[in-house]
Amino acid sequence: MSRFKDSAHLIPVAALFVLGAVAFVALRAAVIPKSFGRYGPYRGDALQEITSRPLVYAGHEACEGCHPDVLEMKAKGVHAHVNCESCHGPLAKHADDPASVIPVKPDVATLCVRCHSENIAKPSGFPQVDAKEHAQGQLCNTCHQPHSPGFDTGGKK
Amino acid sequence: MTLTRRQILLLLPAAAAAWDFVLAGTPEDAPNYKMTDHWWGMLLDIAKCIGCGSCVRACSMENEVPDGYFRTWVERYHVDDWHIENPTVDSPDGGKEGFPANGKTGGKNFFVPKLCNHCTDSPCTQVCPVGATFHTADGVVLIDYNYCLGCRYCIQACPYGCRFFHPTRHTAEKCTLCYHRISKGLTTACCEACPTGARQLADLKNPNDPIHAFLKTHTVQVLKPHLATGAKMFYNGLDGSVR
Numbered sequence: 001m002s003r004f005k006d007s008a009h010l011i012p013v014a015a016l017f018v019l020g021a022v023a024f025v026a027l028r029a030a031v032i033p034k035s036f037g038r039y040g041p042y043r044g045d046a047l048q049e050i051t052s053r054p055l056v057y058a059g060h061e062a063c064e065g066c067h068p069d070v071l072e073m074k075a076k077g078v079h080a081h082v083n084c085e086s087c088h089g090p091l092a093k094h095a096d097d098p099a100s101v102i103p104v105k106p107d108v109a110t111l112c113v114r115c116h117s118e119n120i121a122k123p124s125g126f127p128q129v130d131a132k133e134h135a136q137g138q139l140c141n142t143c144h145q146p147h148s149p150g151f152d153t154g155g156k157k
Numbered sequence: 158m159t160l161t162r163r164q165i166l167l168l169l170p171a172a173a174a175a176w177d178f179v180l181a182g183t184p185e186d187a188p189n190y191k192m193t194d195h196w197w198g199m200l201l202d203i204a205k206c207i208g209c210g211s212c213v214r215a216c217s218m219e220n221e222v223p224d225g226y227f228r229t230w231v232e233r234y235h236v237d238d239w240h241i242e243n244p245t246v247d248s249p250d251g252g253k254e255g256f257p258a259n260g261k262t263g264g265k266n267f268f269v270p271k272l273c274n275h276c277t278d279s280p281c282t283q284v285c286p287v288g289a290t291f292h293t294a295d296g297v298v299l300i301d302y303n304y305c306l307g308c309r310y311c312i313q314a315c316p317y318g319c320r321f322f323h324p325t326r327h328t329a330e331k332c333t334l335c336y337h338r339i340s341k342g343l344t345t346a347c348c349e350a351c352p353t354g355a356r357q358l359a360d361l362k363n364p365n366d367p368i369h370a371f372l373k374t375h376t377v378q379v380l381k382p383h384l385a386t387g388a389k390m391f392y393n394g395l396d397g398s399v400r
Contacts, residue, residue: 012335039192046301051328053337056219057346059220086211090218090346114255115209115352121233121256121266122207 058095060084066098070147077148078127087111087146112140163275190340192294196362197334199348200371201270203396205355208233208268213253215350216272219335227323228332229252229272229347236265236398244398269392269399270356272347273298273319273332274380277387281311281320281331290329296361296389297334305329316384334358361389 038044063084064071085091087106092113094101118128129135140146160168190222208231216222216229231252235245247259257266266365275370282290289304312320312329323330335345343349344358359368371377371393378395379388392399 017353039294040291042288043304045295046291046299046303047336049302050299051331051337051340054221055338055341055343055344056350057215057338059338059343059349081354085215086350086352090215096377114211115207117255119208119256119258120261121235121268123204123267126207128207 055092056090057085058090062095063091073147074138077145079147079149093126108139108141108146112144112146163380164318165241175258177382194362195339196389197275197296198359198361198368198391199334199337200271200279200357200359200368200377201390201392202355202357203267203269203394205353206231206270207355208252208256210252210255210334211350211352212270212347212356213251215346216332218255219338219346220333221245222330223324225250226324226330227253228319228330229270230383231256232269232271233259233260233400234265234267234396235259236396238264241396243373245400246400247319259282261394265396265398267396269395271317271319272390273315273381274386274390275318275332275334276381279386280314280316280384284310284314286310293336297336297339298331299336300331302326302328316381316386317388318378318400 007062033043036042037045058074060083067084067117070084074082088103089106094103113131116131118130122128129137135142169284207330211232212229213227213231216227220228223229230248230249232248233252233256237245245261247256249256251262252268275296275298277292277296279292280293282298286308287304287306289301289306290298291301292298307322307329309322309329312322315331320329320331322328335343335347338345345356347355348358357368360366361368368391372391375393377391377393379391380395380399381388
């Protein structure tokens with residue numbers, strides 16, 4: 001079998017190849033983050049980094065646990081679907097520590113007109129007023145109960 | 158160079174240890190939130206949007222969006238009679254402080270809230286040269302801020318203009334669909350703050366989500382459907398003039 005006479009020469013080449021392959025696999029494992037591919041072709045830890053962001057808005061369920069009276073009042077009126085933090089602002093800190101973080105009451109003078117000032121681009125069915133002409137300097141909550149501003153109820157509208 | 162049985166037996170544990178090291182990056186246990194159970198989108202009802210800007214402010218506070226940049230914003234459209242190809246659009250400070258009267262009378266006027274469409278086949282993900290932006294199994298397009306080089310390809314690729322370059326972090330930035338909230342069972346900050354229900358987070362994989370009934374009975378459209386991006390922000394009553 002003279003064709004395989006010098007087959008011993010192949011061994012160093014094969015060894016080099018194996019060494020190269022092992023070095024490649026080891027380097028690849030060392031360089032690629034351990035969480036890569038955990039959920040897909042990306043670094044899984046990136047998801048943890050994104051989800052670890054603290055909440056700023058607590059969510060209305062958090063409010064309703066301690067303030068069922070407001071929820072009840074709201075449920076009867078046209079603001080039933082308006083979430084608490086839509087007017088009161090983000091209150092996750094208050095929800096976490098209700099005793100020491102006391103939220104500031106919203107300023108009625110600027111709050112109500114944010115939604116209810118007249119604007120041609122607003123849906124025509126949405127209640128909107130020219131605040132100057134409508135309220136004549138009075139604050140909205142002089143006549144309207146913000147949590148349940150009914151249109152046809154007696155007394156406070 | 159021959160290996161004896163003894164040498165092979167000695168090498169085996171070393172090889173096993175090396176193989177274990179190689180495998181260390183493969184799938185592990187998922188956290189409590191099961192991504193594959195959800196497929197997130199949003200319903201945006203033009204007829205309900207009053208342009209109050211609550212969503213823009215909420216987003217900015219929840220996600221610390223730098224001033225002058227927007228993950229979500231509201232546009233005001235004015236369409237004169239038949240000129241639907243040339244609407245007048247404005248968005249003062251992204252609609253953050255509402256929309257003061259712009260002197261437009263007559264014609265058709267309405268607001269359009271915008272945000273990342275979390276496309277199923279998103280152009281921004283396709284162009285990223287380093288794989289820093291990715292699709293999660295629940296249909297959200299996110300950025301790995303450690304991987305992002307800040308080359309801005311994705312910002313150019315997004316046909317909806319939903320990405321921006323973060324001025325201090327020096328990476329691309331975009332709406333995460335409040336991933337830190339929705340993965341905890343909460344809705345997004347913009348949906349939480351919307352007073353009229355014009356924006357509603359929708360889980361398209363949840364058969365009990367009200368969006369399914371809504372889609373059956375309403376004229377719903379996505380933005381730029383001709384681009385086939387698989388956008389998942391569904392607009393009810395979207396006018397043809399909206400770009």
